[in-house]
Amino acid sequence: MRQKLRRLREEKDTRRLIAVILGGKMLGIVGVLGAMKAFAWLFESAAWAQSAAPIAHKANDFVSPINTVWVLVTAFLVFFMQAGFMGLEAGFARSRETVNVLLECVFDTCLCGLLYWAIGFAFQFGVGNGLIGHQFFFLHGMTAAYGSTKVAFLAFWLFQFAFADTASTVTSGAMVGRTSFKGDILYSIAVSGFIYPIFGHWAWGPGGWLGNTMGWFHGLAGGTVFRDFAGSTVVHTVGGFIALAGAIALGPRIGRKFKRDGGGPLPPHDLTWGAIGGVILWFGWYGFNPGSTLSAMDWQGIGRVAANTTLAACAAGMAAVLFVYPRTKKWDLGISVNGFLGGLVAITCPCYWVSPAGAIAIGAVAGIVVPLGIDLLERLRIDDPIGAWPVHGLAGIWGTVSLGLLATGQYGVPTADGVDKSTLVKGLLYGGGTAQLRSQLIGSATCVVVVFGFSLLLMFAIRSLKGSWNLRLDKEGELEGLDIHEHGTPAYHMEFGQGVSYTTLLGSGRSLSSSDVPRGSPVPADKEPV
Amino acid sequence: MIHLVTAIVKPFKLEEIKDALRGAGIVGMTVTEVQGYGRQGGKSETFRGGEYQLSFVPKVKVEVLVDSGDVDKVMDIIAATGRTGKIGDGKIWAVDVDRAMRVRTGEVGAEAL
Numbered sequence: 099m100r101q102k103l104r105r106l107r108e109e110k111d112t113r114r115l116i117a118v119i120l121g122g123k124m125l126g127i128v129g130v131l132g133a134m135k136a137f138a139w140l141f142e143s144a145a146w147a148q149s150a151a152p153i154a155h156k157a158n159d160f161v162s163p164i165n166t167v168w169v170l171v172t173a174f175l176v177f178f179m180q181a182g183f184m185g186l187e188a189g190f191a192r193s194r195e196t197v198n199v200l201l202e203c204v205f206d207t208c209l210c211g212l213l214y215w216a217i218g219f220a221f222q223f224g225v226g227n228g229l230i231g232h233q234f235f236f237l238h239g240m241t242a243a244y245g246s247t248k249v250a251f252l253a254f255w256l257f258q259f260a261f262a263d264t265a266s267t268v269t270s271g272a273m274v275g276r277t278s279f280k281g282d283i284l285y286s287i288a289v290s291g292f293i294y295p296i297f298g299h300w301a302w303g304p305g306g307w308l309g310n311t312m313g314w315f316h317g318l319a320g321g322t323v324f325r326d327f328a329g330s331t332v333v334h335t336v337g338g339f340i341a342l343a344g345a346i347a348l349g350p351r352i353g354r355k356f357k358r359d360g361g362g363p364l365p366p367h368d369l370t371w372g373a374i375g376g377v378i379l380w381f382g383w384y385g386f387n388p389g390s391t392l393s394a395m396d397w398q399g400i401g402r403v404a405a406n407t408t409l410a411a412c413a414a415g416m417a418a419v420l421f422v423y424p425r426t427k428k429w430d431l432g433i434s435v436n437g438f439l440g441g442l443v444a445i446t447c448p449c450y451w452v453s454p455a456g457a458i459a460i461g462a463v464a465g466i467v468v469p470l471g472i473d474l475l476e477r478l479r480i481d482d483p484i485g486a487w488p489v490h491g492l493a494g495i496w497g498t499v500s501l502g503l504l505a506t507g508q509y510g511v512p513t514a515d516g517v518d519k520s521t522l523v524k525g526l527l528y529g530g531g532t533a534q535l536r537s538q539l540i541g542s543a544t545c546v547v548v549v550f551g552f553s554l555l556l557m558f559a560i561r562s563l564k565g566s567w568n569l570r571l572d573k574e575g576e577l578e579g580l581d582i583h584e585h586g587t588p589a590y591h592m593e594f595g596q597g598v599s600y601t602t603l604l605g606s607g608r609s610l611s612s613s614d615v616p617r618g619s620p621v622p623a624d625k626e627p628v
Numbered sequence: 629m630i631h632l633v634t635a636i637v638k639p640f641k642l643e644e645i646k647d648a649l650r651g652a653g654i655v656g657m658t659v660t661e662v663q664g665y666g667r668q669g670g671k672s673e674t675f676r677g678g679e680y681q682l683s684f685v686p687k688v689k690v691e692v693l694v695d696s697g698d699v700d701k702v703m704d705i706i707a708a709t710g711r712t713g714k715i716g717d718g719k720i721w722a723v724d725v726d727r728a729m730r731v732r733t734g735e736v737g738a739e740a741l
Contacts, residue, residue: 353643577640586674591682 140236161515162243164394166250169257172389176260179382180207183267185375186435188589190484191274193367194579196589202270202282209283210263210290218262219255221303222295228307231299245304247392248514257389261333264386265294268337271486272345276352276576279584281569284560285344294336297549301332301541308541315540320533324541325523327403328390330447330497335545338491341482343553347561348570350481352577357476364483369431376435383407383442387449396512403449407442410449410461414441417465433469436485440468443490444497447538448504450512451523456504463500464493498542502535503527629696630725630738633703636664636718637710639688648709649692654702656741660689668715687718693728695738 180203187199210218216236223244224233233239237255244254266289270282300308301324307313308324326332355361366372387407388400418437422430441461445452448460471488475481482488507524510517524530560569570576575583582588637645642659649657663684670683694702699722706720730740 579640582673588673 139238161395162248162250165248165392165514166253168394168400169249169389169392170253172385173253173257173260175382175385176257176264176389177382177385179260179264179379179386180267182375182378182380182382183264183271185371185378186439187271187274187375187484189368189370189372189375190366190432192364192579193590194581194588195275196367196581197585197587198279198580199270199274200589201585202279203267205283206266206270206286206290207263209286210266211259213287213291214255214259214262214295217291218295219258220295221292222262222298223254223258223303225304226299228305228311228313229300230296231303231305246514249392254392257392261329261386262290262294262298265333265337266290268334268486268490269340269344271484271490272341272482273348274483275580276348276350276570277344278566278568278571278575279580280567281560281563281571284567285340285556285569288556289337289340293340293549293552294333297336297545298332300544301326308544312537312540319537319540320531322523322533322537324537325451325501325534326447326498326541327450328387328446330443330445330494331542331545333494334443334446334490335494335498335542336549338487338489338494339546339550340553340557341486342480342491343550343557344569345480345482345487346554347557348481350479351483352573354481356479358479363476366432373431373435376439379439380411380442383411383446387446391450391512393512393514393516395514395516399450399509399512399517402509405454406449406452406457407445409454409457410441410445410464411438412441413458413461414438414444414465414468417441417462418469421466421469433472436468436472436489437465439489440464440493443493444500446494447497448501451501451505451509451525453504453506456506460497460500460504464496467492467496495542495546499535499538501525502532502538505530505534630728630741631694631696631699631722632725633692633694633699633706633720633722635690635692635703635706635710635720636662636687637690637706638712638716638718639686641710641712642688642690644709645690645706648705649702652701652705654692654694654698656692658691660691662687662689666716666719685716693725693741695741696724 184200184203187203188196191199219237220233220235221231224231224235226232237252240251242251243249244251247254249257266286269285269289270277273282300306302309310323312319312323350356351364354364384404384407388403391399391403394400415434415438418440419430419434421437422433441464444460444464444467445457449457452460468485468488471492472482472485475487480487501523503525504527505523505525507522507528507530510519510522512518523534526532526535557569560567563569571580571583579588635645639661646657663686665684668685670681671685672679672681674680690706692702703720703722711717727736728740729736
């Protein structure tokens, strides 16, 4: 009896053991199969051969290769704008935050690339509904060319990534000098992964409501749709207003007094790089605007866009200098750079549809809008060291609206093979009525209300985090300068010192902490405010 | 009689010191970017994952010519506004000045201040 019971118990244990082992094995098998499936999906190791059509290249098809090369060349130019931003932002900042500005641009670019691969492109250019796309996550399910563009899918992706990166970098300009690096990472994820791609879908994505139906405002738009050729709104107003929200949530840098309090802007530390950075941005704009045709077959279009871009920048740079001259009786380099950048931002939306004279008018107005915007920020006690909001936010609005005034009515839209003139874009001053103007106002206002509103929530939320993830650096770190406090090194040295340790995965050669530093020994950079 | 007050301070304290001295009626100062070390013996910074040692730490040297009766006041103001309480706050010293002259007018002594 006893033995029987014991055996039963043993059997029960044995059964449990067997069940556990079997269950574990099943779980393991499912896990491994799942991982294999996920791996195959993510890397498309099995699916690739079928999903991408083999290159069926006909001898007389020169359109796809030429369009692809055109888009790639312009994508490279847009990418080079990062160098321009680095020069401009570092030059206009103080020397104590130079390393911070440079690393933000580099880190944001890396972050943006990965986010745009994983989700950004899917939200923006995937097929979905009017509000968001949900196709091509992790670039899964690519086709040979994107849509009807006759541009290689990944060339199109690269071009759009460079745009997303630009929007993300614009944002940091107004937040220089007091943003913690961890805070920067948090808002950059939101900007590159969500805000920019989702708003971009509304204007440019397949089925996006602003670019196709105008949604609730269909009646108001009078049959036209919101048009933003290369992104005055989609890139620049978005970036500029996120920047403004950041500057408001952060508050001014320590020691920044405003004009009405008897102060003024903190001086830039390197105008050489500031100005060169500005001109590099101008150069990059030759990718930004002409490349947005996505087609070299529209050869008249790309010529017109490039020329209009140039003329708007020239008019704006000159207008800004002349506008500021009577105040100071000085020929102002800083405002000329902000001015021509404002002109470039403004012409970005209408560049395809206006005449050269129209481009000059648009640029000239932008050149005055920018200094007025800088004055307004000074009045409102908002510290924007680089001028990100006047240049990108405000000039972006003007450029977007200007299309509704100055579109000549001669041009339609570029296509892969040439031009589609079935719908011509005509502005108020060319007798096209107010329909296009209304569409532009609806698009621009939507951007300001939705993006600015959401960004304020986001920035204040990060600003209220406890500890080091807070958006704003602590007072000590800010006074010491972000370069030393956040990055452990200033940008400029009188001497380079001597290496004392190198930390590797295998451990550090020597560790320093404030407690074990005897008198007469070096103190770690982050422990000792200099 | 005139004294020269010289102070080595942390660079980010300079604006506060300047404002405090102006507020106390001291007009004029000369500043120089300097490097040096005191008891902390330099500092370390990082580059590409490694640490390197700097023997000299950037500081600002402030020089103020003052009437000898103001020396203590000026030193107290600089010490009070320049202090963070952490290592590396700097030093202040004062020396007697034999003569002084204003270049524009040729005034000498206390008149030159």
